[in-house]
Amino acid sequence: MPRLSAFPITQKWPAQNPDVIQLYSLPTPNGVKVSIALEELELPYEAHRVSFDTDDQMSPEFLSLNPNNKIPAIIDPHGPDDTPIGLFESGAILLYLAEKAGRLIPNDPIGRYETIQWVMFQVGGVGPMFGQFGHFYKYAADKVANNSYPVERYTKEARRLLGVLEGRLLDRQFIMGDEYTIADIAIFPWVRGLSNGYDAEETLRLSDFKVVNAWVKRCSERPASVKGLTVPAKN
Incomplete structure (x- = not known):
């Protein structure tokens, strides 16, 4: 898992396929924005459930990716210039995914x-x-x-x-x-x-x-x- 090894969150939620986008989320209105976009864009991803029942969002591993302790968050092992990138805030993630795939946002x-x-x-x-x-x-x-x-x-x-x-x-x-x-x-x-x-x-x-x-x-x-x-x- 060399591309993800710099992200401590992967210690708590190990990637089964470290070559695809890792999604950390729940099916809430904010969370599903990203899973729906990933499905629309047909971008390969792996989903990890961040359980509020056990305060997963407050764990050091989750906070290492999103210090604001909110879902969703992602890691793309193939970010800009093929460099891994971690992102939080659903609006920013939507914009990133749309630009990465060249869809779901107008070109003009x-x-x-x-x-x-x-x-x-x-x-x-x-x-x-x-x-x-x-x-x-x-x-x-x-x-x-x-x-x-x-x-x-x-x-x-x-x-x-x-x-x-x-x-x-x-x-x-x-x-x-x-x-x-x-x-x-x-x-x-x-x-x-x-x-x-x-x-x-x-x-x-x-x-x-x-x-x-x-x-x-x-x-x-x-x-x-x-x-x-x-x-x-x-x-």
């Missing part, structure tokens, strides 16, 4: 930056705000039972962001038009999670966003999504 500079813009929309808006909504609505509901403010605040913001998406997708199949890109992959798992993970269809009145719902269905039914949404598999 204007289209490229517009796609990156929407990836940043997810990274800076959709992910944090939907995540805060889910936290207070589902996972910390008992802690705010006597304080409606957190759920009301993030419900309002989640619906605002869904409205932005509804407007963008009114006359488009995908975020960038007819072309499926990393912008779609970045955003749709989070929207899907509002119902699939948080069971918040009624609270967020998701039926109001018909165009967004149809888009999520299109994205979710792609073969790469069907596979990527389950990676890494449970042990």
Whole structure:
């Protein structure tokens, strides 16, 4: 395993095939962005499950790759100039994979930056705000039972962001038009999670966003999504 020997994380999660991309993740909205992209791009990879139940993300081995202790993270043994590279932050990984494969991002500079813009929309808006909504609505509901403010605040913001998406997708199949890109992959798992993970269809009145719902269905039914949404598999 010479190409990976410089990465301590491989001591905890040994590579079966050290010549392919190593993915350290869980099937969360952030995690599946990378597994879906890898499937779409048909890039060979090996998935390792980072269990939150046993605080794997806080282990010294994981922190050696991502000091921010969040999934997903990757190692590409054949990075730029055939040099191994480790990366964390899902938005950065999506951009790296798309550029490595030459797909899922437009070639023209204007289209490229517009796609990156929407990836940043997810990274800076959709992910944090939907995540805060889910936290207070589902996972910390008992802690705010006597304080409606957190759920009301993030419900309002989640619906605002869904409205932005509804407007963008009114006359488009995908975020960038007819072309499926990393912008779609970045955003749709989070929207899907509002119902699939948080069971918040009624609270967020998701039926109001018909165009967004149809888009999520299109994205979710792609073969790469069907596979990527389950990676890494449970042990």
